[in-house]
Amino acid sequence: DSSILEEEYERGVAHIVEHLAFSATKKYTNHNIVKFLESIGAEFGPCQNAVTSFDETIYKLLIPIDKPELLSEAIQVLAEFSSEIRLSKDDLEKERGAVMEEYRDNRNANGRILDAYWTLMMEGSKYADRSPIGLENVIKTVSSQTLKKFYQKWYHLCNMAVIAVGDFSDTKSVIELIKTHFGHKYSALDPPSIPHFKVPSHKDPRFSYFVEPEASGSAVMISYKMQVDELKTMKDYREMLVKSMFRIALNRRLFRISRRKDPPYFSCSVASYVLVRDLKAYIMSSSCKEKGTLEALESMLIEVARVRLHGFSEREISVVRDLLMSSIESAYLERDQIESTSLRYEYSQHFTHNKPIIGIEYEAQLQKSILPDILASEVSKFAEKLWTSCSCVIQIVEPQAFASVDCMKNIVMKINKLENERSISPWDDEQIPEEIVLFTGFSYGGLSELPENKYFSSSMGSTIAEEIGMYGHRPSVLMDMLAGKRVDVDVEVRSYKRSFYGDCSPFYLETAFQLVYQLFTTEVTPDDEVIKRVMQVKEETILARERDPYTSFSNRAREINYGNSYFFRPFGISDLQKVDPLKACEYFNTCFKDPSTFTVVIVGKINPTVTVPLILKYLGGIGKPPEPIFHFNCDRIKSLPFKFPKSITREVVCSPMIEAQCMVRICFPIELKHGTMEEEIHYTGFLAKLLETKLLQLLRFKHGQIYSASVSEFIHGDLPCLTGDIGGDIQIDFSCDPKISLKLVDMALNEILRLQEEGPSDQDVETILQIEQRAHENGLQENYYWLNLILGSYQSRIYSGDIGTSFKILDETRSKVRKSLTSLTMQLALRRIMPCNNPHTVVILMPQTSWFKRIKSFSQWTLHGIDMK
Numbered sequence: 001d002s003s004i005l006e007e008e009y010e011r012g013v014a015h016i017v018e019h020l021a022f023s024a025t026k027k028y029t030n031h032n033i034v035k036f037l038e039s040i041g042a043e044f045g046p047c048q049n050a051v052t053s054f055d056e057t058i059y060k061l062l063i064p065i066d067k068p069e070l071l072s073e074a075i076q077v078l079a080e081f082s083s084e085i086r087l088s089k090d091d092l093e094k095e096r097g098a099v100m101e102e103y104r105d106n107r108n109a110n111g112r113i114l115d116a117y118w119t120l121m122m123e124g125s126k127y128a129d130r131s132p133i134g135l136e137n138v139i140k141t142v143s144s145q146t147l148k149k150f151y152q153k154w155y156h157l158c159n160m161a162v163i164a165v166g167d168f169s170d171t172k173s174v175i176e177l178i179k180t181h182f183g184h185k186y187s188a189l190d191p192p193s194i195p196h197f198k199v200p201s202h203k204d205p206r207f208s209y210f211v212e213p214e215a216s217g218s219a220v221m222i223s224y225k226m227q228v229d230e231l232k233t234m235k236d237y238r239e240m241l242v243k244s245m246f247r248i249a250l251n252r253r254l255f256r257i258s259r260r261k262d263p264p265y266f267s268c269s270v271a272s273y274v275l276v277r278d279l280k281a282y283i284m285s286s287s288c289k290e291k292g293t294l295e296a297l298e299s300m301l302i303e304v305a306r307v308r309l310h311g312f313s314e315r316e317i318s319v320v321r322d323l324l325m326s327s328i329e330s331a332y333l334e335r336d337q338i339e340s341t342s343l344r345y346e347y348s349q350h351f352t353h354n355k356p357i358i359g360i361e362y363e364a365q366l367q368k369s370i371l372p373d374i375l376a377s378e379v380s381k382f383a384e385k386l387w388t389s390c391s392c393v394i395q396i397v398e399p400q401a402f403a404s405v406d407c408m409k410n411i412v413m414k415i416n417k418l419e420n421e422r423s424i425s426p427w428d429d430e431q432i433p434e435e436i437v438l439f440t441g442f443s444y445g446g447l448s449e450l451p452e453n454k455y456f457s458s459s460m461g462s463t464i465a466e467e468i469g470m471y472g473h474r475p476s477v478l479m480d481m482l483a484g485k486r487v488d489v490d491v492e493v494r495s496y497k498r499s500f501y502g503d504c505s506p507f508y509l510e511t512a513f514q515l516v517y518q519l520f521t522t523e524v525t526p527d528d529e530v531i532k533r534v535m536q537v538k539e540e541t542i543l544a545r546e547r548d549p550y551t552s553f554s555n556r557a558r559e560i561n562y563g564n565s566y567f568f569r570p571f572g573i574s575d576l577q578k579v580d581p582l583k584a585c586e587y588f589n590t591c592f593k594d595p596s597t598f599t600v601v602i603v604g605k606i607n608p609t610v611t612v613p614l615i616l617k618y619l620g621g622i623g624k625p626p627e628p629i630f631h632f633n634c635d636r637i638k639s640l641p642f643k644f645p646k647s648i649t650r651e652v653v654c655s656p657m658i659e660a661q662c663m664v665r666i667c668f669p670i671e672l673k674h675g676t677m678e679e680e681i682h683y684t685g686f687l688a689k690l691l692e693t694k695l696l697q698l699l700r701f702k703h704g705q706i707y708s709a710s711v712s713e714f715i716h717g718d719l720p721c722l723t724g725d726i727g728g729d730i731q732i733d734f735s736c737d738p739k740i741s742l743k744l745v746d747m748a749l750n751e752i753l754r755l756q757e758e759g760p761s762d763q764d765v766e767t768i769l770q771i772e773q774r775a776h777e778n779g780l781q782e783n784y785y786w787l788n789l790i791l792g793s794y795q796s797r798i799y800s801g802d803i804g805t806s807f808k809i810l811d812e813t814r815s816k817v818r819k820s821l822t823s824l825t826m827q828l829a830l831r832r833i834m835p836c837n838n839p840h841t842v843v844i845l846m847p848q849t850s851w852f853k854r855i856k857s858f859s860q861w862t863l864h865g866i867d868m869k
Contacts, residue, residue, distance in 0.1 A: 002014055010150055021033075021059065024091050054276050062340075101735060165343045199278075201391045208393070209398075211398055211401045217288075220300060220395070221284070224390055245374060267286065268296070306426070319483040319484065328368070445498065456571070461585065468527050472522045500519060648841070664744065668731075672727075
């Protein structure tokens with residue numbers, strides 16, 4: 001079952017069937033499958049549980065295996081999907097709105113750009129007009145009978161596979177469960193064969209010049225289509241490695257070019273994608289300055305031609321070889337931590353695309369034996385498959401028209417001529433200096449301390465320093481120095497804290513510490529060439545953001561909910577003009593100058609006898625400045641000037657847009673009391689998950705008017721330095737049909753009021769407890785979870801000098817709140833944290849229309865909601 005199998009009148013049907021599978025089957029009705037998933041902690045959401053593509057539909061269930069009966073029921077659900085989806089008229093009518101909202105979500109600027117490009121890429125094939133989302137008219141009018149016919153025609157056991165991946169104690173029992181639930185089912189006696197649809201090759205390149213006023217920036221894409229390779233023999237695997245090495249080597253060159261003076265693009269890379277069953281493409285994509293697309297196109301084509309003429313150097317390929325060897329070694333060492341979802345994907349690719357399952361142990365052996373023998377000349381030769389005469393498609397996207405298809409054709413002819421004349425010079429390989437290469441640490445004190453006349457320069461400090469080289473070397477040079485070493489270090493300067501953070505293989509912990517040492521001992525100074533490039537990229541980013549219809553919506557929502565301080569306003573062109581690069585660098589240097597104020601947390605599989613000397617050598621070896629810098633006592637940090645709403649505010653933001661989009665944001669200011677802070681933080685998290693679950697049940701599953709909804713909590717300033725009550729908000733976001741946005745706002749607010757008056761059901765409470773527990777259990781397996789837990793213990797206001805005590809209090813508080821959670825305590829928490837008489841804000845993004853239509857649309861919108869008379 002997939003969209004390629006649809007007839008013209010069925011376009012979108014495969015996707016609708018996938019949606020309705022979760023609505024009702026023979027055994028499960030009224031979205032009981034969704035309730036089952038939520039009851040065991042498996043969240044339901046967009047693309048989490050199923051996906052329909054051009055060539056297949058895949059249903060995915062993430063099930064805990066500590067209770068065997070849950071696994072059995074999950075397999076039973078899949079068995080129901082295989083032949084028992086109900087597809088009734090009522091089910092369809094309830095789900096149309098959700099599918100339609102998903103369709104609208106895809107009709108933004110990116111969606112239109114990709115649709116146009118896909119159509120051009122697949123021209124001459126049925127794939128060109130079989131997007132899985134389908135047609136608006138089909139979604140709105142298709143009958144349940146049409147769905148049933150499609151389902152009965154294409155859903156057959158002979159075309160299906162059931163894949164179960166997990167830490168099973170007995171795989172035979174899992175196989176028996178699959179046989180139990182699927183064994184009594186039979187395929188039709190003579191099911192139709194799955195047809196294969198070819199995509200014709202073409203010698204002449206295809207061109208698309210796409211003007212999209214809402215585009216986030218100017219971009220160029222060059223695609224080279226080719227048949228998907230078979231992977232059956234050692235020779236096939238070697239060829240796959242050669243292609244991987246080609247991509248990495250070319251990407252390294254493209255990165256270097258992006259860091260030159262007046263570069264032709266801001267970023268550029270090449271990647272390989274499987275487009276449809278038998279077709280893949282190597283796609284080069286770049287983002288560039290306005291009016292710079294032709295220059296970017298020329299540079300991209302030249303680099304491919306340069307490889308054809310002169311090849312890669314042995315030094316370049318040696319670096320790539322080291323990178324691949326380091327990657328496979330890390331994958332092998334971490335093989336016991338591989339996610340079940342990754343293995344599931346590998347097995348599903350084996351079924352749908354006949355990709356072999358090699359296994360990390362054997363693959364590591366293969367790469368170690370093959371990689372040393374692959375020469376630069378062998379890698380360079382792959383460029384011969386990337387001619388513009390080899391099924392090439394070129395697209396330029398610009399917010400305003402500055403070029404044309406003829407200009408693009410002229411560039412292609414120009415590069416072909418230069419290549420034929422061998423007028424393209426060899427790659428100027430940069431010399432690497434002698435290797436002097438240089439985790440999470442935080443210190444209080446950040447941007448909140450700054451007056452407006454220093455804020456804009458200082459907030460650009462990290463961006464400028466990164467491009468100049470905050471570790472003592474330019475980024476392009478550092479990239480080579482770190483080649484083959486799995487290590488990454490970055491910095492962040494936020495409102496109340498400055499931090500450096502990173503991740504690395506245990507083998508390269510010393511390198512990570514060297515980088516931190518360099519960070520604290522390097523004096524970043526402005527470089528005119530780098531500053532010019534950084535400011536140009538920032539300006540293009542601002543202009544691109546202003547073209548996005550959502551920008552005015554999010555800006556106004558932020559202003560209404562938090563105030564109009566310069567801390568909350570988005571960076572504008574006028575603010576960019578206030579940036580002094582020298583002051584930006586000076587501020588950055590002071591942020592990472594005094595190591596005595598930093599607390600460092602390291603988590604992972606490390607040997608203390610090896611690690612402690614490295615800490616003493618590199619972190620302990622950073623000199624302390626003569627005068628203290630950023631020494632903040634707990635009571636001295638300046639709080640951001642949040643101005644949470646004091647009354648009910650409702651506002652519609654009208655923005656010009658090509659296709660009608662609508663976004664709703666509802667915010668409830670909250671205040672958590674100091675004495676019960678930790679308990680209230682946990683209750684707030686549970687309330688957010690409860691509201692998200694109930695609003696999805698109401699607006700998505702009962703009324704079918706939205707595709708997804710998110711509810712998030714923001715708590716401002718849970719820091720030791722801020723000792724009073726703290727504020728924040730609970731934010732609800734969903735997109736919908738603009739015509740019914742006011743009605744859905746009212747329904748959402750009424751549901752919250754109902755929960756305050758009646759409380760949630762026992763099943764609702766059990767559901768959110770299961771979701772939180774599963775997230776907690778999964779987190780315990782992740783280093784990032786422990787890192788954040790330890791950092792949270794240090795940074796929480798309960799910290800009083802003993803991290804063990806903080807850790808214990810936080811864990812006990814979580815357990816206490818979980819044990820206390822009942823329908824009544826949730827109702828009381830909702831009344832306490834979000835009292836019904838509290839102010840709230842509603843901001844709605846609507847397409848710009850005439851004043852008369854707007855006034856008519858909102859004439860019934862009162863301060864208390866919609867007049868439902």
